Amino acid sequence: MSEQPAGQGSEQTAEQSLPEAPENPLPEMVLVAAVAENGVIARDGAIPWDLREDMLHFRRTTTGHAIIMGRTTYQEMGALPNRTSIVLTRDTSFTADDAIVVHTIDEALQAAARTHPGQPAMVVGGAQTYRLALEAGAQTQILSEVHQSPEGDTYYPEFDREEWAEERREPHDGFDIVWLHRKHA
Numbered sequence: 585m586s587e588q589p590a591g592q593g594s595e596q597t598a599e600q601s602l603p604e605a606p607e608n609p610l611p612e613m614v615l616v617a618a619v620a621e622n623g624v625i626a627r628d629g630a631i632p633w634d635l636r637e638d639m640l641h642f643r644r645t646t647t648g649h650a651i652i653m654g655r656t657t658y659q660e661m662g663a664l665p666n667r668t669s670i671v672l673t674r675d676t677s678f679t680a681d682d683a684i685v686v687h688t689i690d691e692a693l694q695a696a697a698r699t700h701p702g703q704p705a706m707v708v709g710g711a712q713t714y715r716l717a718l719e720a721g722a723q724t725q726i727l728s729e730v731h732q733s734p735e736g737d738t739y740y741p742e743f744d745r746e747e748w749a750e751e752r753r754e755p756h757d758g759f760d761i762v763w764l765h766r767k768h769a
């Protein structure tokens with residue numbers, strides 16, 4: 585059997601046939617949400633509780649990161665300071681001065697990788713956007729489990745708890761923060 589030096593001959597070497605590594609690998613997706621006992625996350629376009637400690641947790645967890653949100657949530661809360669806001673919409677004419685506008689979750693992740701290389705991308709809602717991220721394989725959920733069952737019209741998507749390991753639980757006044765990691769991420 586004769587051997588050819590690598591790179592010679594008509595056949596591609598294994599090295600040549602490998603796809604090029606992306607400049608910035610896609611980031612881990614971390615969902616950050618506050619969810620009531622009945623699954624409610626909003627009513628009439630607003631969050632139906634007022635938990636200052638949870639707001640502080642949200643700010644601490646997302647500051648310095650790319651945050652991915654749906655167009656509805658963006659129009660409610662706007663872009664947030666000290667974060668890169670990435671807004672998902674199907675509307676190709678939608679523009680925003682203070683946010684990056686994207687049309688798919690993959691584009692959102694690419695924008696997060698470009699602006700915050702090596703860091704997780706924080707998915708901050710609302711319901712449609714959480715669902716998209718879970719379906720796209722998000723690895724982590726940081727959920728504030730609010731000890732209330734208010735009336736509402738927007739619900740956190742259902743997911744199979746068996747597929748997620750609870751890594752940490754932090755009790756607070758009126759809510760617990762839980763860190764869930766996908767078992768087969």
Ligand SMILES: NC(=O)c1ccc[n+]([C@@H]2O[C@H](COP(=O)([O-])OP(=O)(O)OC[C@H]3O[C@@H](n4cnc5c(N)ncnc54)[C@H](OP(=O)(O)O)[C@@H]3O)[C@@H](O)[C@H]2O)c1
Binds near residue numbers: 630689
């Ligand atoms: N409790 C919490 O932690 C929390 C956190 C965040 C938000 N919220 C609440 O959640 C509510 C909003 O939730 P929501 O589910 O109605 O809206 P959303 O997820 O904020 O935004 C929905 C919009 O995202 C875009 N979108 C959805 N799927 C898409 C896809 N596959 N490709 C491209 N764009 C897509 C569409 O925008 P276009 O219509 O422009 O195409 C859609 O109308 C608000 O009331 C807010 O208060 C609660």
